Amino acid sequence: MMAFSSLRSVSVDLNHDASLLIDIPDALCERDKVKFTVHTKTTLSSFQKPDFSVPRQHEDFIWLHDTLVETEDYAGLIIPPAPPKPDFDSPREKMHKLGEGEATMTKEEYTKMKQELEAEYLAVFKKTVQVHEIFLQRLSSHPVLSKDRNFQIFLEYDQDLSVRRKNAKEMFGGFFKNMVKSADEVLISGVKEVDDFFEQEKTFLLDYYSKIKDSTAKAEKMTRAHKNIADDYIHISATLNSLAADDMTANKNLNIILSLQKVEGRVASDQDLKLTELLRYYMRDIQAAKDLLYRRARALADYENSNKALDKARLKSKDIPQAEEHQRQCLQKFDKLSESGKKELTSFKGRRVVAFRKNFIEMAELEIKHAKNSVTLLQGCIELLKSN
Amino acid sequence: MADTARDAPPEQTDFHELEDGEELFPEPATTQESQPASLAAEDISTNSNGPKQDSLFDDDPEDLFAEATEEVSLDSPERDVLLSDGPSPAITPITPPTSVITPRIGHTHDDMFTHSSFDEIEEEEGGDSFDIHISVSDPEKVGDGMNAYMAYKVTTKTSMSLFKRSEFAVKRRFSDFLGLHSKLASKYLHIGYIVPPAPEKSIVGMTKVKVGKEDQSSNEFVEKRRSALERYLMRTVKHPILLKDPDVLQFLESSELPRAVSTQALSSAGLLRMVNKAADAVNKMTIKMNESDAWFEEKQQHFENLDVQLRKLHTSVESLVCHRKELSVNTAQFAKSAAMLGNSEDHTALSRALSQLAEVEEKIDQLHQDQANADFYLFSELLGDYVRLLTAVKGVFDHRMKTWQKWQDSQMLLQKKREAEAKLQFTNKPDKLQQAKDEIKEEIEELEGKVQQGERDFEQISKTIRKEVSRFEKERVKDFKTIIIKYLESLVQTQQQLIKYWEAFLPEAKAIS
Numbered sequence: 001m002m003a004f005s006s007l008r009s010v011s012v013d014l015n016h017d018a019s020l021l022i023d024i025p026d027a028l029c030e031r032d033k034v035k036f037t038v039h040t041k042t043t044l045s046s047f048q049k050p051d052f053s054v055p056r057q058h059e060d061f062i063w064l065h066d067t068l069v070e071t072e073d074y075a076g077l078i079i080p081p082a083p084p085k086p087d088f089d090s091p092r093e094k095m096h097k098l099g100e101g102e103a104t105m106t107k108e109e110y111t112k113m114k115q116e117l118e119a120e121y122l123a124v125f126k127k128t129v130q131v132h133e134i135f136l137q138r139l140s141s142h143p144v145l146s147k148d149r150n151f152q153i154f155l156e157y158d159q160d161l162s163v164r165r166k167n168a169k170e171m172f173g174g175f176f177k178n179m180v181k182s183a184d185e186v187l188i189s190g191v192k193e194v195d196d197f198f199e200q201e202k203t204f205l206l207d208y209y210s211k212i213k214d215s216t217a218k219a220e221k222m223t224r225a226h227k228n229i230a231d232d233y234i235h236i237s238a239t240l241n242s243l244a245a246d247d248m249t250a251n252k253n254l255n256i257i258l259s260l261q262k263v264e265g266r267v268a269s270d271q272d273l274k275l276t277e278l279l280r281y282y283m284r285d286i287q288a289a290k291d292l293l294y295r296r297a298r299a300l301a302d303y304e305n306s307n308k309a310l311d312k313a314r315l316k317s318k319d320i321p322q323a324e325e326h327q328r329q330c331l332q333k334f335d336k337l338s339e340s341g342k343k344e345l346t347s348f349k350g351r352r353v354v355a356f357r358k359n360f361i362e363m364a365e366l367e368i369k370h371a372k373n374s375v376t377l378l379q380g381c382i383e384l385l386k387s388n
Numbered sequence: 389m390a391d392t393a394r395d396a397p398p399e400q401t402d403f404h405e406l407e408d409g410e411e412l413f414p415e416p417a418t419t420q421e422s423q424p425a426s427l428a429a430e431d432i433s434t435n436s437n438g439p440k441q442d443s444l445f446d447d448d449p450e451d452l453f454a455e456a457t458e459e460v461s462l463d464s465p466e467r468d469v470l471l472s473d474g475p476s477p478a479i480t481p482i483t484p485p486t487s488v489i490t491p492r493i494g495h496t497h498d499d500m501f502t503h504s505s506f507d508e509i510e511e512e513e514g515g516d517s518f519d520i521h522i523s524v525s526d527p528e529k530v531g532d533g534m535n536a537y538m539a540y541k542v543t544t545k546t547s548m549s550l551f552k553r554s555e556f557a558v559k560r561r562f563s564d565f566l567g568l569h570s571k572l573a574s575k576y577l578h579i580g581y582i583v584p585p586a587p588e589k590s591i592v593g594m595t596k597v598k599v600g601k602e603d604q605s606s607n608e609f610v611e612k613r614r615s616a617l618e619r620y621l622m623r624t625v626k627h628p629i630l631l632k633d634p635d636v637l638q639f640l641e642s643s644e645l646p647r648a649v650s651t652q653a654l655s656s657a658g659l660l661r662m663v664n665k666a667a668d669a670v671n672k673m674t675i676k677m678n679e680s681d682a683w684f685e686e687k688q689q690h691f692e693n694l695d696v697q698l699r700k701l702h703t704s705v706e707s708l709v710c711h712r713k714e715l716s717v718n719t720a721q722f723a724k725s726a727a728m729l730g731n732s733e734d735h736t737a738l739s740r741a742l743s744q745l746a747e748v749e750e751k752i753d754q755l756h757q758d759q760a761n762a763d764f765y766l767f768s769e770l771l772g773d774y775v776r777l778l779t780a781v782k783g784v785f786d787h788r789m790k791t792w793q794k795w796q797d798s799q800m801l802l803q804k805k806r807e808a809e810a811k812l813q814f815t816n817k818p819d820k821l822q823q824a825k826d827e828i829k830e831e832i833e834e835l836e837g838k839v840q841q842g843e844r845d846f847e848q849i850s851k852t853i854r855k856e857v858s859r860f861e862k863e864r865v866k867d868f869k870t871i872i873i874k875y876l877e878s879l880v881q882t883q884q885q886l887i888k889y890w891e892a893f894l895p896e897a898k899a900i901s
Contacts, residue, residue, distance in 0.1 A: 200734075204732070204734050207732045208729070208732045208733065211725070211728050211729040211732045212729055214725045214728070214729075215722065215725040215726055215728075215729050218718065218721045218722035218725045219722055221718040221721070221722070222715065222718045222719055222722050224718075225711055225712075225714045225715035225718050225719075226715060228711040228714070228715075229708060229711045229712060229715060232704055232705075232707050232708040232711055233708070235704040235707070236701065236704045236705060236708065239697055239700045239701040239704060240701070242697050243694075243697045243698075243701070256876070260879075349734075349735065352735075352738075353735050353737075353738050353900060353901075356738055356741070356900065357738070357741075357897060357898075357900040357901075360741060360745065360893075360897035360900070361894065361897045361898055364890045364891075364893050364894040364897055365894065367886065367890040368887055368890045368891060368894070371883040371884070371886040371887045371890070372883075372887060374879070374880075374883040375880055375883045375884060375887070378876050378877075378879050378880045378883065379880060381876055382873055382876050382877060382880070385869060385872065385873050385876075386873060
């Protein structure tokens with residue numbers, strides 16, 4: 001199960017600050033719903049207890065993310081991307097297909113395929129637990145976000161959050177959400193950028209996002225093809241098994257094919273974690289970074305509008321103090337955003353580079369390990385066949 | 389007594405070169421006259437099945453050389469050459485020259501029971517060891533438009549004395565191969581030899597080539613066909629009987645070959661074949677043979693099972709080929725995408741690593757492509773060949789049933805005639821009686837001969853099938869083993885390449901800072 005714990009390496013800056021430790025020790029899957037047990041261990045006095053757990057659903061995580069995004073104070077921060085909804089459609093569909101095709105397979109084949117599917121199901125389950133866990137851990141290790149009141153409520157509130165969620169939704173009315181649609185347009189059409197750093201970042205992030213999105217999709221296809229090959233090996237080994245009754249050559253081969261299947265399966269899942277998941281995670285992270293740029297761009301627009309309003313006020317000699325105050329506030333907000341944004345984006349780049357490095361190294365090492373393993377298995381089998 | 393029911397074409401006489409004891413039984417009764425019939429009639433029991441080989445030989449030594457006498461007189465003149473060291477024609481049933489006769493018969497006898505020595509027979513020939521290699525190469529398009537065809541170079545390298553030269557080449561087209569198979573099938577299938585089937589026709593595939601599409605799929609088609617033709621010829625010459633067939637020799641050696649026209653799919657001959665196949669299928673269902681030889685029943689079941697399993701395996705391997713090709717395509721796409729990502733990346737070291745990753749993946753996609761080809765040409769095609777071969781195997785079992793049926797039919801007819809003869813005594817006017825008696829006696833004699841022949845044919849085909857099956861099984865195990873070893877070696881190569889590529893990438897990944 002080493003492969004699963006290594007999903008963590010997608011985000012390497014999770015400091016293990018003992019003052020606030022969060023994990024998801026277990027989760028339950030019922031039908032479409034996953035219930036996570038969020039466990040907190042803390043030395044901070046702001047919490048009522050030092051060690052406690054609460055049950056949470058995926059929607060609760062989304063609520064938390066959205067409230068953070070919509071908090072003005074955090075406009076200059078990269079809000080960790082929300083964990084994606086648990087998606088069991090793929091293994092469920094495959095399980096269904098397997099059920100339909102049961103008659104065409106031998107008992108062993110069916111059992112093996114079922115085992116593989118159950119493993120896949122489990123893998124999806126574990127991935128979703130980890131992705132939710134990482135989300136919380138990024139919050140807990142952020143100097144500003146870890147102190148957020150809603151975050152604390154999320155961790156502590158021992159009643160069902162869904163009631164509170166509904167109220168929150170009404171309050172904000174998905175205001176920011178509606179704007180996001182044209183975020184890219186705002187960024188691109190551009191308010192004139194005064195800062196080189198941000199100009200560069202904007203160009204880079206827009207381009208990078210589309211590229212990484214494409215790479216994620218292609219990596220996923222690669223992984224799926226590997227999985228298909230592993231499945232084919234199951235069918236092949238099952239048939240060789242049936243042939244083995246009358247045939248001595250088949251006997252020796254069925255073991256090698258089964259082993260190859262295991263290796264191929266490992267290659268697929270390792271590639272999935274080290275490459276596909278890495279790309280997917282950073283795709284979402286870059287979206288979060290883009291959102292930051294967008295908010296800053298809006299702040300800049302607001303500032304420029306406030307300038308125009310001030311000029312108008314001065315012209316009309318009306319409401320000048322309010323206009324001046326408004327302009328001052330806009331500028332302050334913009335400056336604050338720019339300052340924190342710069343910090344965030346710089347550390348983000350560092351984080352990304354470190355994560356890619358770690359994952360690429362691990363992926364290469366695993367590929368080598370699996371290939372060497374395959375070579376040993378195959379050569380052993382060839383020896384056996386030749387010596388007969 | 390002319391055996392009108394025989395369907396062997398005159399080329400049978402070529403058999404004289406081959407196993408001694410073997411071909412004597414089904415001999416064309418061209419020179420066979422008079423006597424033997426009466427002798428044999430008493431011996432041939434009315435078992436519904438071939439008498440168990442044991443009972444015929446072991447229990448009654450007298451019968452043993454009754455048969456021998458039979459054989460001798462059956463000989464066509466050419467065959468005397470062969471039997472010159474065997475029992476002399478003057479043999480009388482009384483003297484027990486078992487020492488003279490049995491070596492040959494005994495040898496045959498052994499062969500039937502131990503199913504061992506097809507090799508022994510070959511050695512007995514004083515022939516060369518099997519050393520021949522055929523390659524099919526250089527596909528060349530000849531002509532234009534719908535009359536165009538592919539010509540293949542067929543090169544034979546051999547040290548066998550059977551051939552005039554040790555290395556030679558000819559040009560053949562696909563229909564030539566089909567023609568060869570057609571001739572071999574018509575000569576040997578019905579007497580129990582497993583004739584390897586020719587590669588399948590493909591109207592779609594060929595049309596693309598004719599029309600001149602020079603794309604990857606038509607190139608793949610030509611390569612697939614070339615490889616199939618090569619395997620077909622090698623399998624055919626590996627069969628010791630077929631190798632010596634003059635049609636095979638002509639095919640390999642002579643520079644000009646008469647065009648085989650009846651092989652066209654939509655020709656009248658083609659349609660006739662289809663109709664016959666359908667008729668055969670119906671007949672097979674209606675023949676109910678009393679199998680007293682468990683070996684045949686067991687083997688038939690075995691081949692049925694094998695057929696099912698091989699087809700299933702073939703399907704799975706085809707799926708593997710397809711998925712591996714898909715993996716290759718997906719990897720290539722990912723490589724391109726990673727290269728773009730690398731270009732976009734503004735951190736220098738990471739950008740370089742991404743480009744390196746893209747290069748590695750590109751090399752890997754080629755690796756997957758090559759592996760998919762190995763999957764296909766080694767594994768998948770082998771399975772396809774054997775699925776088709778099994779059809780031929782099942783075919784010879786069917787022919788045996790038909791032979792049995794023919795024998796039974798003759799026997800029933802004989803029975804009827806005998807009954808009619810008996811009845812004759814009580815009917816007819818005295819003057820016509822003698823005439824009728826003579827007539828029927830003649831008919832009975834004829835039928836008795838037919839029955840004998842039928843039984844002999846049946847025994848012969850049963851014997852041949854036993855040998856053929858044993859040879860087939862040996863070949864199959866050897867074939868599979870060889871190919872599987874090759875296939876596993878191809879997998880090893882792929883994995884070793886993968887190690888190289890990733891080991892080259894690792895320092896690049898570590899260099900990111």
